[in-house]
Amino acid sequence: MAAQDPDPTAEFRRNESWLFDTTAGAYVRKTAVALLTLVVFAFVLFPLYWMVVTAFKTTAEIQQIPPTVFPNDFSLEGFRLVVESSIQAGGYTSLFANLFGWQASSAIDIDILSLVLNSLKVAIGAGAIALVFGTAASYVLSRRDFAGKNALMSIFLASLMFPGTAIMVPEWELVSALGLFNTHLVLIFIYGAMTAPFVVWLMKGFFDDFPDSIIEASRIDQCSSIETFWYVIVPMARNSLIASFIFAFLLAWNELVFALTLLDNSRYTVPPGLLTFVQGFNTQWNVVAAASIIISLPVLLGLAYIQRYFVQGLTGGAIKG
Amino acid sequence: MSYSKQARGSFESVSERIPEGVKVYLPILPVTALVGLFILYPIAQAIYSSFFNKDLLAPSEAEFIGLANYAEIWSNPTIHQVLWNTLIWVVVGSSAAIVLGFLMGWLLHEKLPYTSVASAIVLIPWVLPRVVGASIWQFMFGGSQGIINELLVQLGVIDEYIVMLGSTELSLWPPIIGMIWRLAPLFALLTLTSLQGIDEHLYEAARMDGATPWEQFRFITIPMMRYNLAIGFLLMLIYNIRNFSMIWVMTKGGPGVSSSTLPVMIYRTAFVDFDVGLASALSLILFIVLLVFSYYYIQVYDQVRGDV
Structure with missing residues (x-):
């Protein structure tokens, strides 16, 4: 039925505004909506994107000015430092050295x-x-x-x-x-x-x-x-x-x-642990971002x-x- | 069968000995006790402490000083600035989050595909651990490598990087922007859910009657969403005024008190300056404001339940 008579109400739906009644108006509306979508969602998503790319940058790249929008070298240094620092702080250094012949050593301090x-x-x-x-x-x-x-x-x-x-x-x-x-x-x-x-x-x-x-x-x-x-x-x-x-x-x-x-x-x-690290001297942001991703995972699963x-x-x- | 008989035996032997009138209250007791001790009692404690000159490290040497803490709030220009900051924070932060959140919810409902996936992604800023979200914004607003400085330079707004978080004039704004980012998704979710709850037939009927899109929005969408919008509005106010983490992570309320709101000031007064009496008096101001907001929240909540 709908196919024969697509919109019986069309003539009643005429609007006063050229935005709704003309082709040009429709394009203006569509462009405005698209731009709006872009700006709004860029605002929401960019910080998340920034956290993820920061986590995969090297420490050298983090300190670059201006910052790079894509990581030049895809690096796991941030995650490695988080893991090593936990191993060190937990006193498992010798265990890992014996088991895997791998000396965990980390200059940062976040357990x-x-x-x-x-x-x-x-x-x-x-x-x-x-x-x-x-x-x-x-x-x-x-x-x-x-x-x-x-x-x-x-x-x-x-x-x-x-x-x-x-x-x-x-x-x-x-x-x-x-x-x-x-x-x-x-x-x-x-x-x-x-x-x-x-x-x-x-x-x-x-x-x-x-x-x-x-x-x-x-x-x-x-x-x-x-x-x-x-x-x-x-x-x-x-x-x-x-x-x-x-x-x-x-x-x-x-x-x-x-x-x-x-x-x-x-x-x-x-939360206070991460805060202490963030507010510490000479914050290494790739480590912060890597740690942030790790601790955000349960939240995203729960969401x-x-x-x-x-x-x-x-x-x-x-x-x- | 056997297990249920056993269980029945043990349940009944306990339950038979308790009179019926008391039994109703038993399951409610633990929650009430917990809430009473850890949430309601502290409020009474704050009222009491606010009349004392009390040091956090030597609470036993507290000295009764009557209303002196309140007089201090009344006359101290630093606290006035904090209250002013709080007002700006709540008004600007809430209205921006509401406008942006409404737009997001509307776009998700009307204009974008994959609504359920998209809305889950949009909600991430709200559920992300508070400290994580705030850290990202601190990094982005950073004075030496911050991406926002770079963006502003590229756009020609500023000539060189500025240290926004360390500036007395500017430091209030980056945390507000971070907070808008955190709260807008919540409002978007409320908007989206209530838009989805509106019966399509209403619009159809309105179109039959010749309603323009604007009229449909004004006379169907808004009235149908009024309770959710009211709840969302109150939640924005409540979350904004009681926020601590966004400011504390990004600026610690500084420099000076330029980016401090009431919660940050309470923390600093109690745990940096050790002045429990003044901090308690400040807490009470915050408490009273929250009480007013909560009162309206409950009113709306009751309305919603009454209507359904």
Whole structure:
């Protein structure tokens, strides 16, 4: 039908503007859109491109003026320095010398391996806390009504807005008073507290939509409410649970303020560790870029998964992409 | 079957002993305790500390000074400059990120192929570790080898490389540009998702009624997106005002306080100058602003949920 009569509304769609009614106008529009696209996306993508090419330049090329837009020599020096420096800082130099006959020696000082291990520890811990506590709470908040429920949900939502800079000073005082300064444990708790409310909101959205008939069916099969939750609902919620965990993991992986103020540099996670190196004397940018790429990989993997849940959480589940 | 019976036994033996009225609250308790201790309690602590002259390294020797910290904020021109910087940062950074993000979202939805892949790529600046993004911009704005200096020279804007990050007049702007780069993709994603959520039939009906593209945009697109735009707007304000990493990595808030906003000033006051009392008072200002933004955020959020 559409083929016979391509656009029955054409005559009603006439516009007042020459931009829409003439061929010249169409070209102007198309050119404008193309230019706009180019400028906007160059702004977004160029810094990423710059990070990648910088990582593959030699140290000599980094210091060249003017900078080269493509690397002259495709070099892995940046990555090599990161790895060697980690080997050295971790005290594995002799091990590698014996095993491979390869003497790791690095003039730079950035121990990515231990930073990553610290971050993994904190991020997995925070993810687990947020997931378990958040999901348990969200189930009850979705299924039961009780006094103060809406207020509690609002407090959780508001608490997502504060962490970081607004409370770093009193947080320092609290952590010192608890005797937990310079422990990864306290960061796990804080990141858990920062992300659990998000998990509550995300999972509550899931439970609100969960069909009652399934729960009734399991009740007829003599499941208690806890059993229904554990054996029926949790398996079906797998995707949302994974998204919740990734969200908490990424926040902990990226967080700078608390890691910087509540840890000594011996126990730094990735963000303050990289910061120290960047702000150090005579920064070697190919090493920074190489290290940046390494520590960004988990984030990029997680992104692919959580993108749509992320919008859902921010907008109250109004739109489900 | 056998495993479920076993599990039921252990669950029930615990759960039978707890009265029903209390049981509802149990699963909520851990989150509430965690949030209460690590997020809400510190706010109360900040109120308390703001009335003291307190040294970070000797907190036990704190001395009650009433409102002196607030008087200091009221009269100190350095802090005024920081507040002014914060205002510029929030207004310029948010509006630029919103305009750019809206354009990006619209282009992704209307004009570009491979929308899902393209939007994931566009979102990278937002999810990249904060320090990584800020480091890239610091490198690009570098005074001796920075690509942005080279670009400006090529375009004829400047004659020779300038040290933007070390200049009192200019240092506020590079971090704002970095922040726009980080936040615009988030707004683009919100725009894109809400554009995708609009029913095509609405446009069809409008076209039947003779609506021009502009009218369709004005009377369908914008109204349909209003909640998401409101949420996006508030998120831009919130993320901009509480940002620390972009500035701290690029300029450390310097030279002087020329590129410091409130969060950077709080950090410097507490952890460089060790003045916990003044830093707490500054934190409270930031907290109150965030509270206002959050209030509106929750209002919009409730509206969204009420409408769906």
